[in-house]
Amino acid sequence: MILHTYPAGPNPRRVHIYLAEKGIEVPLNEVDILTRRNREPDFLEKNPTGGIPILELDDGTCVAESVAICRYFEALHPEPPLFGRDAKEQAVIEMxxxxxxxxxxxxxxxxxxxxxxxxxxxxxxxxxxxxxxRARTAIGYKMFDAQLADNEFIAGPDYTVADAVALATIDFGTGLVGVPYKDELTNLKRWHEAVSARPSAQAHKAMS
Ligand SMILES: N[C@@H](CCC(=O)N[C@@H](CS)C(=O)NCC(=O)O)C(=O)O
Incomplete structure (x- = not known):
């Protein structure tokens, strides 16, 4: 198995944070999306949308889409459960x-x-x-701030894959893209600082 990745990209980074939380190590192939290596024919054969990450299994099956890749590893390594323990938790995390x-x-x-x-x-x-x-993003940030007023993490009291995916997404928005959330969203800020302080937040840097 090999994970084709570009660790600093927000979608691959979701997977790196998730894998670090699970303590799973996977062989990596770094693909330079800046030179559009991922758009060359051999990569489009692996994933017709051209996006990275792609998990290539030993039988040649290619699993693209960051959350699908995380789900694959969750099925193989259910502990600690990051996609929920029962029907309700799984549905809330998916939501x-x-x-x-x-x-x-x-x-x-x-x-x-x-x-x-x-x-x-x-x-x-x-x-x-x-x-x-920009305006739609601001509305989105508000929704997450409201959720985090009563919940330690995005989907409730426990850290889940939703926190890994949200961190990679929000860091992309507040960083490179330049759409920060307002200081008044104190619940979102509290969560952002807490998940950024977890070792998993550095995973993509260690791997790149
Ligand atoms: N929905 C996909 C998005 C994949 C995606 O767009 N990846 C970006 C990197 S963050 C990419 O490959 N961009 C370069 C390109 O599309 O050519 C996922 O979750 O994996």
Whole structure:
């Protein structure tokens, strides 16, 4: 098995944080997305969407999509449980994973492609799309702040894969993309500092 990755990217980083929380080590192949190595034919054969990460299994099966890769490892290594212990926990975690994807990652990604100088050569940027999605991201941050008012972690009292995915996403938004959350979102800030202090938050740096 090999994990094709670009550890600093927000989607691969989700997997690296998750693996560090589980204590799982996987052989890595670093793929340079800046030179678009991931868009060459051999990689498009592994994943037609062109995205990294991709987990290539020994029988040649390629599992793309960061959360799907985490799920694969969860099935093989159920302890500690990061996708929930029972039906209710699993459903709540899934709900928050979808909310991270739809209410944070999508708008942050839109600001990235339509509002950042580093992506300007890739497509015709629409500045209004960037602005609209800055506003959508702010609404998303508020929703997470409200959830974290009564919960230590995103999906409840325990650290789960939703925290790994949210950390990678929010660090991307507040860092490279330049869409920080407001200081007044003190619950989100408290959570952000706490999960950033866990050793798993450094995993991608140690591996790159
Ligand atoms: N939904 C996918 C997104 C994968 C993705 O877009 N990865 C980025 C890196 S963070 C990438 O490969 N970008 C370069 C490209 O698409 O060419 C996942 O969760 O794995």
């Amino acid at each position: 928050w994973l979808r909310r991270i994807e739809l209410n944070l990652m999508v708008p942050i990604g839109m600001v990235w492609v339509h509002g950042h100088p580093l992506t300007a050569k890739l497509l015709k940027q629409i500045p209004e799309a960037a602005e609209q999605n």
